[in-house]
Amino acid sequence: MRIDLHTHSTASDGTDTPAELVRNAAAAGLDVVALTDHDTSRGYAEAVAALPAGLTLVTGAELSCRLDGVGLHMLAYLFDPDEPGLLRERELVRDDRVPRAQGMVTKLQDLGVPVTWEQVARIAGDGSVGRPHVAEALVELGVVGSVSDAFTPDWLADGGRAYVGKHELDPFDAIRLVKAAGGVTVFAHPAAVKRGQVVPESVMADLAAAGLDGIETDHMDHEPATRARLRGLAADLGLLATGSSDYHGSRKTCVLGEFTTDPEVYGEITRRATGAFPVPGAGGTTA
Numbered sequence: 001m002r003i004d005l006h007t008h009s010t011a012s013d014g015t016d017t018p019a020e021l022v023r024n025a026a027a028a029g030l031d032v033v034a035l036t037d038h039d040t041s042r043g044y045a046e047a048v049a050a051l052p053a054g055l056t057l058v059t060g061a062e063l064s065c066r067l068d069g070v071g072l073h074m075l076a077y078l079f080d081p082d083e084p085g086l087l088r089e090r091e092l093v094r095d096d097r098v099p100r101a102q103g104m105v106t107k108l109q110d111l112g113v114p115v116t117w118e119q120v121a122r123i124a125g126d127g128s129v130g131r132p133h134v135a136e137a138l139v140e141l142g143v144v145g146s147v148s149d150a151f152t153p154d155w156l157a158d159g160g161r162a163y164v165g166k167h168e169l170d171p172f173d174a175i176r177l178v179k180a181a182g183g184v185t186v187f188a189h190p191a192a193v194k195r196g197q198v199v200p201e202s203v204m205a206d207l208a209a210a211g212l213d214g215i216e217t218d219h220m221d222h223e224p225a226t227r228a229r230l231r232g233l234a235a236d237l238g239l240l241a242t243g244s245s246d247y248h249g250s251r252k253t254c255v256l257g258e259f260t261t262d263p264e265v266y267g268e269i270t271r272r273a274t275g276a277f278p279v280p281g282a283g284g285t286t287a
Helices: 018-027 044-049 084-110 117-124 131-140 171-180 203-209 224-237 263-272
Strands: 003-007 032-035 056-067 070-077 184-187 214-218 240-243
Touching (some): 003 056, 003 263, 056 084, 056 171, 070 171, 117 131, 214 224, 224 240
Parallel strands (some): 214 240
Antiparallel strands (some): 056 070
16 A cells, blocks of 8 residues: 555645545555545545545644644544544634734845735635745746755745744644544654754653654655654554655645555554545546
8 A cells, every 4th residue: 555644735735636646646546545635625525535545544734833833734534524622723823824924025125025815815815825826926927947946944934034923833732632633643744854953852751642543754854864763662662653745736746655654554553543534536527
């Protein structure tokens, strides 16, 4: 089985619609794909309607968190999307995204960049607007060469010249809320230092004690030695070790199935989840 547990669609900051995403996942030879848009479950219905036969969909989200001033992301799988506590927090994050992005546009304009809110809104479309959309505007204007080049202290990285904060969950609260919603939590790309500051690995033990289920060890932003170290850490802490592409369509260079999760680990995730269940494809109909 080929299992990719971290992808994004136009419901947040990917460039594939949810329907396109599941079709592309099947074409890439995946057996299981997780839709983990940022802080939203809006893409679920379209993805399920288009799900090809032979592909299983895992519903999820990538939750925005912050600990001691450092941003981190928590992947949540197979939770009840209507559970009130988690839904309320996701709505708070979502509602803060527009004023945050507008604030970044203002800061960029103050730095002499001719970006406009209309440009960023056009790029975001119906998705949950975020830094990648602002970054793509900078690419369009020729300010940076790629989306990843915009995530530096000069521009949009945490603490960067054009950075603006938003409502984010404490990761310990995120674990508690996801668990209450019947879901499973995995710390996304925890050692992605190229994205900016990361929390110390010593924090993993505290998160594990609070109920964290796993660590995303195999990821494009982790060097081979880092992946091996994280797998050892996961084993020491009794955590699941997952691998994923973090696919964003054409917005990033990663491809579907670039990194995958062991079937036994996937099976354990599904066994632990009680809020929702994987959806087997029956032949999609959404064009």
